[in-house]
Amino acid sequence: MKKLFGSILLMSMFLISSCSQEPIEIYLSTKGRPENDGTSSAPVNSLSAALDILKAKKEKNENTTATIHLDPGEYRLDKPIRITPGLDNLTIKGSGSDKTVIKGSQKFSLDWKKHTDDILVAKVSASQTFDQLYINGKQQILARYPNYDEEGGHWQGYAADAISAARLASWKQPEGAIVHAMHGGEWGGFHYVVTGTDEKGEPILTGGHQNNRPSGMHKKYRMVENVLEELDSPGEWYLSNENMLYYWPPKGLDIDKAKIEGVTRKHLIDIVGSEDQPVSNVVIEGVRFEHTARTLFEEYEPLLRSDWTIYRGGAVFIEGARNVTIKDCEFTNLGGNVIMVSKYNRGVEVSGNHIHDCGATAVSFIGDPSAVRSPSFQYGEFVPVDEMDTVKGPANNLYPAGCLVDNNLIYRIGRIEKQTAGVQLSMAMDITVSNNSIYDVPRAGINVSEGTWGGHIIEFNDVFNTVLESGDHGSFNSWGRDRFWHPNRGRLNQLTDSIPDMPRWDAIHTTEIRNNRFRCDHGWDIDLDDGSSNYKIYNNVCLNGGIKLREGFFRTVENNVMINNGFHPHVWFKNSQDVFRRNIVLAGHADIRLAGWGKEVDHNLFPNEKSLNDAKSKGVDQHSIFGDPLFLNAEQGDYNVQEESPALNIGFTYFPMDQFGVKKPSLKKIAKTPFLPVVWLESNANTKMKETNWLGGKIKNIETMAERSASGLSKTAGVLIMKIEENSILSQSDIQIGDVIITCEGKEIDTVTDLLRIHQSNNWRGRLNLEVFRNQKSMKLKVNTKK
Numbered sequence: 001m002k003k004l005f006g007s008i009l010l011m012s013m014f015l016i017s018s019c020s021q022e023p024i025e026i027y028l029s030t031k032g033r034p035e036n037d038g039t040s041s042a043p044v045n046s047l048s049a050a051l052d053i054l055k056a057k058k059e060k061n062e063n064t065t066a067t068i069h070l071d072p073g074e075y076r077l078d079k080p081i082r083i084t085p086g087l088d089n090l091t092i093k094g095s096g097s098d099k100t101v102i103k104g105s106q107k108f109s110l111d112w113k114k115h116t117d118d119i120l121v122a123k124v125s126a127s128q129t130f131d132q133l134y135i136n137g138k139q140q141i142l143a144r145y146p147n148y149d150e151e152g153g154h155w156q157g158y159a160a161d162a163i164s165a166a167r168l169a170s171w172k173q174p175e176g177a178i179v180h181a182m183h184g185g186e187w188g189g190f191h192y193v194v195t196g197t198d199e200k201g202e203p204i205l206t207g208g209h210q211n212n213r214p215s216g217m218h219k220k221y222r223m224v225e226n227v228l229e230e231l232d233s234p235g236e237w238y239l240s241n242e243n244m245l246y247y248w249p250p251k252g253l254d255i256d257k258a259k260i261e262g263v264t265r266k267h268l269i270d271i272v273g274s275e276d277q278p279v280s281n282v283v284i285e286g287v288r289f290e291h292t293a294r295t296l297f298e299e300y301e302p303l304l305r306s307d308w309t310i311y312r313g314g315a316v317f318i319e320g321a322r323n324v325t326i327k328d329c330e331f332t333n334l335g336g337n338v339i340m341v342s343k344y345n346r347g348v349e350v351s352g353n354h355i356h357d358c359g360a361t362a363v364s365f366i367g368d369p370s371a372v373r374s375p376s377f378q379y380g381e382f383v384p385v386d387e388m389d390t391v392k393g394p395a396n397n398l399y400p401a402g403c404l405v406d407n408n409l410i411y412r413i414g415r416i417e418k419q420t421a422g423v424q425l426s427m428a429m430d431i432t433v434s435n436n437s438i439y440d441v442p443r444a445g446i447n448v449s450e451g452t453w454g455g456h457i458i459e460f461n462d463v464f465n466t467v468l469e470s471g472d473h474g475s476f477n478s479w480g481r482d483r484f485w486h487p488n489r490g491r492l493n494q495l496t497d498s499i500p501d502m503p504r505w506d507a508i509h510t511t512e513i514r515n516n517r518f519r520c521d522h523g524w525d526i527d528l529d530d531g532s533s534n535y536k537i538y539n540n541v542c543l544n545g546g547i548k549l550r551e552g553f554f555r556t557v558e559n560n561v562m563i564n565n566g567f568h569p570h571v572w573f574k575n576s577q578d579v580f581r582r583n584i585v586l587a588g589h590a591d592i593r594l595a596g597w598g599k600e601v602d603h604n605l606f607p608n609e610k611s612l613n614d615a616k617s618k619g620v621d622q623h624s625i626f627g628d629p630l631f632l633n634a635e636q637g638d639y640n641v642q643e644e645s646p647a648l649n650i651g652f653t654y655f656p657m658d659q660f661g662v663k664k665p666s667l668k669k670i671a672k673t674p675f676l677p678v679v680w681l682e683s684n685a686n687t688k689m690k691e692t693n694w695l696g697g698k699i700k701n702i703e704t705m706a707e708r709s710a711s712g713l714s715k716t717a718g719v720l721i722m723k724i725e726e727n728s729i730l731s732q733s734d735i736q737i738g739d740v741i742i743t744c745e746g747k748e749i750d751t752v753t754d755l756l757r758i759h760q761s762n763n764w765r766g767r768l769n770l771e772v773f774r775n776q777k778s779m780k781l782k783v784n785t786k787k
Contacts, residue, residue: 024057024066026050030073043071047081047092047102058086065089070287072099076106080267080317085277092269094286097330097354104265104315105134105291112255115246119231120255124243130262131293132335133237133247137259139333140247142178143238144225151765154442154469155180155223155416162222163194165201171229176241178226178296179205180416181217186471186522187307188419188443190217191296211419212302212309213379221469263291263335266298267313273320275344275397280322287329289315294335294359294416302377303426304369305481306449308419310426312366314340323347334358335416343368345400352664353408359416362438363408367399367427372452372506373483380487385495388483393508394429394453401429405436409667414442418469421447421477429509430455437462437661437671442469445518448478448511454534455509462661464519464543464674465763474527474545475518478535480552482506485531489551489571493595496553496573503553507534510554517637517660519543519674521761524568528552539655541639543674544760546587549578558582559653561629561639564677564760566611569594569601580604582651584629584639586681588614603650605629607681625650634679675763675785678756692752694759695785696728697721701751702740711740712776717750718742721772733783735772742778743771759785 025040028050032043038053050068058064066087072095083090094100110122133140141148145167146157161167162181168174177194192207224230228238234250249255268289273279292315300309314337318324323346331338331353337360341348345365355362369375373389376382389395405423414420422438425431426449438445438461445463448456458476466475484502486492496502511534518525518540525542528535533552538559546565549555551572556579566585570592572578578598585604588611601620606612608626615621627646632638638657641647662671678692691700702708702718711720718740724730741749744758745768762768766786771778 021061021064024054024064026053026066026068027071028068028075029071030075040069047075047077048079051081051083051087054087054090062086063089065091067091067093070094070100072096074101074103076103077265077268080265081269083269083271083279083282085273085279088280088282090281091283091285092287093283094288094329096286097288097328100286101288101290102268103261103289103291104268104293105130105132105261105263107259107261110245110260112247118234119246119248121247122245124239124245124262126243128262128264129239129243130264132263132291132333133245134261134263134291134333135253135258141233141236142225143227143231143236143246144223145227145230146223147233148235151767154182154221154418158221158223160220160222162224163203165197167224168194168197168203169201171227173228174203176226177203177224179203179207179217180223180225182221182418182470183211183213184215184218185213186218186221187211187213187215187473188470189417190215191417193297207297209300210296210309210417211307212305212377213307261291263293265291266293266295266336267317268292268315269317271316271318271321271324275320278320278322278344278346279324282321282323283325283327284316285325285327285329289329289331290333292334292336295337296416301369303366303449304372304452305376305379305381305485306426306479308424308426308447308449310361310364310366310424311336312340312342314338314364316340317342318345318348319343321345321348325349325351326353328352330354331362332357336360337362337364338413339363341365341400341403343398343400346402348400348403349406350408351404351406352667354667355408355410356412357415358413360414361417361420361424362410362413362422363405364424365400365403365426365428365431366424367394367452368396369427371396371398372427376481379481382486382491383483390505392505399427399429399453400431403428403431405431405433407435407662407664407667408437409662409664409671410436410438411440411672414469418442421445422463423447424449425456426450427452428456429453432457432459433461434458435460435661435663437667439463439465439672439674440468441466443467443473444477445475446477448532451480451482451503451507451531451533453509454507454511456511458511458513459515460659460661461516462671462673463516465521465672466518467520467522471522473520473523474529474548475520475523475525476513476516477523477527477529478511478532479529480507480531480533482531482533484533492551493573497575500575503531503533510534510536513537513540515539515655515659517541517543517674518545520545521763524548525562525565528555541637541657541660543677546585546590551576553577555579559655560584562586563634563639563679564756566590567604568592569597572596572598582653584641584647584652585611586629586679587611589618589620591618605647605650605652623650628681631679635676637673637676675760677760680753680756690752691722692756694752694755695730695783696725697730697735698723699741699752699755711738711773713740713742713773717748718773719749719752719755729785730783734781735770735783736774739772739774741770742773745769
């Protein structure tokens with residue numbers, strides 16, 4: 001008893017001693033000196049010096065809280081800052097992300113000489129090699145073909161002949177050229193280095209490991225860079241093997257006074273501990289992070305049987321940590337992943353950040369494959385059942401859990417890598433992704449690579465302008481190629497029939513997708529692909545692509561609104577236990593090869609009798625109805641319904657339509673919102689809309705011989721401009737009353753519905769290429785679709 005009392009007394013004295021310790025305050029300034037003591041009157045000038053002081057102070061009492069204050073200015077790193085166990089209870093606090101900048105680049109001056117009339121050349125020291133060049137804060141263009149065009153689509157410009165034998169023959173040194181190409185199925189991309197040419201003059205390539213679905217390169221979507229002969233326009237540069245920097249300065253640039261920065265660092269801050277000795281209670285706030293190197297040719301790991309491989313790293317890398325917070329920071333001009341939360345982590349929070357113009361994925365939570373029971377790593381692989389671990393859930397704790405991604409503004413990521421996402425989850429549990437605005441991305445806004453281990457909450461996000469440079473994907477996308485899933489459908493049917501609960505061995509917790517607004521440009525707004533199981537999807541607005549559920553189990557989809565689209569059930573199992581009810585759909589079901597219709601598909605609102613009867617003929621929707629949903633204010637994005645709406649008769653309930661996306665005032669002020677489509681009611685019979693408002697004008701179908709004759713058309717087709725309102729989008733274009741739109745984006749326009757469909761699928765570009773018929777002849781013009 002005395003021993004116990006003595007132990008308690010000693011512990012109490014220790015806690016009192018710890019609590020009585022004065023917090024440690026260390027100050028950084030660009031005007032500081034490395035030998036200073038880090039006080040406010042004698043600040044140091046680097047984070048590494050501040051951490052050295054902190055380590056010395058922590059030796060006396062490691063539990064003391066500490067703050068490193070960063071004055072305004074630029075802090076360049078010669079190596080990543082590493083925060084390890086023993087540096088717990090630490091806050092790194094900048095003066096605001098518009099004032100305090102941490103950079104992974106070197107600044108240098110050069111002795112420029114004239115190489116040609118347009119191109120300058122300078123010698124760079126061997127210690128200053130880099131893979132990105134910034135001049136006066138603006139990223140310059142690594143010499144490339146085709147030339148950079150912000151509106152050029154994939155990689156801001158692509159060409160089928162990027163690595164043709166004829167083009168390679170024009171290069172003196174093809175070795176070292178970097179090739180970017182989309183997957184043959186447009187499922188992400190590949191990146192290669194040219195190591196030589198073969199007897200046909202075609203390139204010999206290494207790389208291509210950045211995608212987990214083997215494929216040839218897409219025949220059209222290709223781009224090549226890092227070739228001197230392609231340095232043919234202002235802003236382009238090339239660094240030779242002899243460290244000679246070639247640069248074509250834009251007109252008006254005084255190169256001798258320019259600020260020149262070369263990017264050298266892959267990581268900026270590493271927070272690294274372990275499950276047994278985690279780094280705990282670290283906060284990083286009020287800092288802008290810039291300039292990390294591209295990591296295209298580092299080692300990539302397959303994320304189980306998903307389509308992904310990934311570089312396990314980022315500008316901020318967190319592994320083996322508890323209660324780490326990254327908040328109110330800006331991340332921009334980064335070459336690879338932004339924030340990587342790897343393996344064992346608990347309570348990591350990423351909130352209030354502005355993430356944009358980066359090369360790969362914004363925020364990733366990636367567990368360790370050792371935590372997965374009987375993992376497989378390729379689409380065609382499968383562990384035989386008699387060799388399979390049949391215990392539910394993870395095998396160890398080496399995965400992120402109980403983490404939060406909240407209130408962030410994320411856009412223009414995936415600028416180089418195309419198998420990317422705004423938020424990526426793999427081998428993780430109970431991650432909440434909420435109140436984020438995510439847009440202008442090449443693939444998914446939010447991606448879940450497999451079912452391990454579910455429990456995620458995806459809510460109040462605004463995710464749009466997605467899948468811009470790829471296809472067959474979703475604004476929200478998931479895969480579920482877990483233990484139960486087999487690439488052979490017959491074998492898969494046998495497994496799930498004999499072991500009905502097998503799909504929940506890995507997807508042990510239900511993932512909820514609720515109260516979001518989604519828009520996908522080349523796929524589905526919500527896409528639950530191969531095997532995705534144990535989901536509840538409700539109170540979401542889908543603006544373009546509808547909801548797709550491929551084969552999987554235990555999904556409930558209810559009380560969602562699908563604008564100008566509907567439900568896409570694909571290759572379902574006989575006994576999937578899926579539920580689809582109380583939804584508003586504006587198109588008939590687009591089912592493909594179903595073995596069964598799940599547990600319940602009923603009590604939905606269809607746009608018209610034809611689409612309802614089509615569903616009933618398949619044995620579902622016996623209590624569903626049809627009619628105009630009577631939205632309260634579709635033009636402003638409120639898709640709740642009026643009191644007399646038939647949707648209320650099928651049990652549809654109201655949910656908030658004004659709470660999507662980032663809420664932090666400074667970020668909300670600059671965040672974009674999605675294009676809101678004109679609503680039309682159509683069935684699978686392609687009902688033709690005859691007249692509507694569009695971009696501040698009134699348009700209608702050309703329907704009669706008289707209208708055709710009056711316009712001088714060769715057929716009864718096209719869309720007539722009847723009226724243009726003052727100060728409207730149309731009024732700011734060259735289009736005129738009486739014009740007849742006959743093509744849009746190169747596709748023939750017969751009806752208003754045709755025009756609206758093409759507008760929706762191309763709205764991310766902010767402009768439309770039209771061909772109109774005016775005064776008995778056709779002419780081409782552009783309409784900017786956003787004010």
